[in-house]
Amino acid sequence: MTEGARATDGIPESRRKERVPGIPAGWTVIAAKDFADHILSIRFTILLLLLGVIGAYMVYAISGTIRDAAQVASGSPQLFLFLFAGAAEPTEGFAVTFVGFVALLGPLLGIAFGFDAVSAERAEGTLPRLVAQPIHRDDVINGKFVAALSVIVLIFAAVMLFIAGVGLFRLGVTPTGDEALRLATWFLVAVVYVGFWLALAMLASVLFRRAATAALVMISAWIVLVLFWRLIGPVIAGLVAPQRETDTIAQQVGALTTQQNVLRISPSQMFSELSGVLLDPSQTSLGVVLPDERAIPSLLPFVQSLLVGWPLLIALIALTGACFALTYISFMRQEVRA
Amino acid sequence: MMVAETPAIWTRALEKRYQDVVAVRSLDLEVRQGEVFGLLGPNGAGKTTTILMLLGLTEPTAGEAHVIGLDPARHPLAVKRHVGYLPDNVGFYGSMTGRQNLRYTARLNGLEKAAAESRITDLLTRVGLLDPADSAVETYSRGMRQRLGLADALVKEPSVLILDEPTTSIDPTGVAETLALVRELAHDHGVAVLLSSHLLHQVQQVCDRIAIFVSGEVVAMGTLQDLADQQSAGANVIIEVGADGLPEQVDQTLRAVAGVSGVEADERDPRIRVVTGAPGIREQVARALIDAGQIPWHLRSRGMELGEIYQRYFSGTMVPPSRRARTQPVDEPREKPATGPPASTLTGTRPPPARRPIHKGRIASGTNKESDPRD
Secondary structure, eight states: OOGGGGTTOOOOGGGTTOOOTTOOOHHHHHHHHHHHHHHHSHHHHHHHHHHHHHHHHHHHHHHHHHHHHHHHTTTOTTHHHHHHHSOSSOOSSOOOOHHHHHHHHHHHHHHHHHTTTTHHHHHHTOHHHHHTSSSOHHHHHHHHHHHHHHHHHHHHHHHHHHHHHHIIIIIOOOOOHHHHHHHHHHHHHHHHHHHHHHHHHHHHHHHOSSHHHHHHHHHHHHIIIIIIHHHHHHHHHHHHSOOOTTOOHHHHHHHHHHHHHHHTTSHHHHHHHHHHHHHOTTOOOSSOOOGGGOOOSOOOOHHHHHHHHHHHHHHHHHHHHHHHHHHHHHHHTSOSOO | OOOSSSOSEEEEEEEEEETTEEEEEEEEEEEOTTOEEEEEOOTTSSHHHHHHHHTTSSOOSEEEEEETTBOTTTOHHHHHHHEEEEOTTOOOOTTSBHHHHHHHHHHHTTOOHHHHHHHHHHHHHHTTOSGGGGSBGGGSOHHHHHHHHHHHHHTTOOSEEEEESTTTTSOHHHHHHHHHHHHHHHHHHOOEEEEEESOHHHHHHHOSEEEEEETTEEEEEEOHHHHHHHHTTTSOEEEEEEESSOHHHHHHHHHHSTTEEEEEEOSSOTTSEEEEESTTHHHHHHHHHHHTTOOEEEEEETTOOHHHHHHHHTSSOOOOGGGSSSOOOTTOOTTSOTTSSOOGGGTTOOOOOSSSOEETTEEOOSSOGGGOTTO
8 A cells, every 4th residue: 555564564484384285386387487488588589699699609719719728738627618718819808708708697697587577567467466376475486586597597508508519519629527517516606696696686676666677776786796896896905905015924915815805795706706716627726825825736626626616605605595585575575566 | 165154254353554554444344155245435445455464465463354264364375275356457467368367377276277278268258258368468458357357366266256346447338247247156156255346336236235444444334225224323214115005095004103204295106105204114114014905016215325325424524433532333223213312423424415305394314313303
C-alpha cells in the first residue's frame, strides 16, 4: 500500500519446511521456465555472439603467438592453458587474454540476466499471481538465480569448448590431466565470479522497481569496480598505505600488502589474480615477493596452485553468497503488491 | 471438497498494521462453502491486504485466520494449493500465449499433464478465450487478460476462490458471463467465493452476503436485507404489498399488524399498497396476510437497493465503529422497536437519493427518527 509498508513483512521460520505432496519443488518449475525464456531471448543470442566473436578472435590471435610460445616453453605442460591465459599480442600495454575478457565482460553477462529478474515480474503484474501458487516465496529468487546461472554456464562452456576444440584440431595442442583440472577449476571460478555479478544485479532488480534504474546502477557499478578500479584503485591504495623512502623493508612490505588488499575490493581484481594462479603453474604466490625470497623457477602441481589461490577463492565465494543472501532477505521482506 | 460444517474462510479479530497505519482492523469474517461473499469498499479500504493475509502472503499483526481449516501463515502451500486467486490488475507473461501461461500455473500446482491440458482447454472455452488461446498475451485486451485471470485462478480446481476486482475492465456482456460463472461455481460446485469490488451493482448481482469495508473496518455485514435493515434501524421501512382480496380488506389486515404506521395506495398502481412501519415488519406483514387468507403476490421492500446503502456508508460522514464515541453499534438487533436512541450512525448522512417517497408530509429518510409517530 505505502512505500514504508514493506518493512514488516517477514516470513516466519515455520513456513520454510512445508511440503505438500504432489507439488514439485517450486524453484525447479520456475527455473525451467526462466531458462527457456532466456534461451529464446534476444539478449542470449547477442551475448553468445559477442563472446563467440571474442573467442574466435582469441583463437586467431593466439595461433600467431602460440608457436613462439611453444618454442620457448617447449615440452612445457602449460601450452594448452596458454590458449586461455596467453596474451595474444604481448605488447607493452594491455595484454589481451581470454581470461582478461572474462574479467571484463563476465560481469555484463551476470548483469544482463539479472537486472530485471524480479522487476520484470512486477512490471508485468505476474508476481502476485506467481506467489499465490503453492510455492515458497524464496522459490522465486532461487529459481531465477539457477536459471540465469545455468544460461551463463552454457555460454561459457560453449565458448571455452570452442577455443579448446580449435586448439586441439587446428593447432594440435593437447591438454594434460593437470591442465584439464586447472581449466575446469578456473571455469568454476569464472562461474562464481559471474554469479557474484548476477546476485548483485538481482539485488538491484529487487530494490529498484524500474528495470532501467537497476540497469543503470549495475552498469555504473561495473564501470567503477571493473574499469575504473584499475585507475582509481592504485591511487586510493597509495593514499591508504603510502610508501616512504625511509621505511624499513618490513614496513614497505606491509604497505604493499595493504595496497594489494585495497585493489582486491574489486571482485574482478580477485578474479584476475585467481586466474593467474590457476592457469599459470609458475606463479607461486599471491603476495609480495622480495627478490631474495624468490623460489627456484618451477611449476606448481594443481593442488599447490589451488592452495595459493584458496583465500581469494573463498573470499569470492563468500562475496557471491553474501550478495545472494542480501537479495534473498530484501525480497522476502518486500510487499507482494506492486 | 465440500465440508459442510467448517466455513471455508473465517477470521477472528484479524488485524494488519503498517507502522502506525492500520490497514485492517479487527476483522471477523466467515465465508461458507457454496457462498459468494462480497467485500465492498472504496479503494484503499484494506480489501487487498485482507486477501493477502488469507493467502499467507502477508503476516497478520494480530488475530487469526483460517482458510480451508488451515492457518495460511503456517501452511501457505496447502492453502495456496486450494485457493484460486485472481489479483487486482492481473498480469501475464506477454511473450507467452494464454495457454502457455495457464500451463505454467498448472505445472506450479503439480497438475498431471494430460488432465491439465483438457482442463485448460475447458476453462479457456468457459471464459471465451479459446480462439485467441494460442496467440501471445501481449496482444490481449485488458478485459481478455482479466478473463484469462479467472481461468488461471480456476486451473488448480480450487475449493476457495478469491477474486480481487474481477470485472473492472471487462465489457458489460463479459461481466454478466463472468458473474454467472462465479455464481455457478459457488452454487453448483460448492466453491466458496470471496469477491472484492468497489462496483456495487455487480456485488449486488452475485453476492449472497456482503461486508462493507471502510478504512480497514467492516462497517456492516450480512445479506442485502440485513444491510438494509441495519441502515434503517430505528427508521421506518417501506414495503410494497400486493395481495389477493379487496384493497380495503387488505388495508385492514395491514393496519392491524403491530408496527405498521401507515398504509397507502401506490401512485402508479393502486392495487399495490405502500406500507410504512418499524423495521422488521415485513415478516409480520407476510404472516398476517397469509393468516387472513390474503395471499401476497407482491412483497417488496423499498429503498433496499445496495446503491442507496452504499451511498450512505460512503457519503463521507459514516464513521467506522471503533472511531465512534459512544453510539449505537451498527449490528444492533433489527427487531428492536424504534424507541431507542436515534440511529446516530446515520446522523448527518445526506438524504438518500430517489426511491424514498415523500410520505406523510416528511422525508422518510433514516435520520429523522424523532418524528416517529409511534414514540
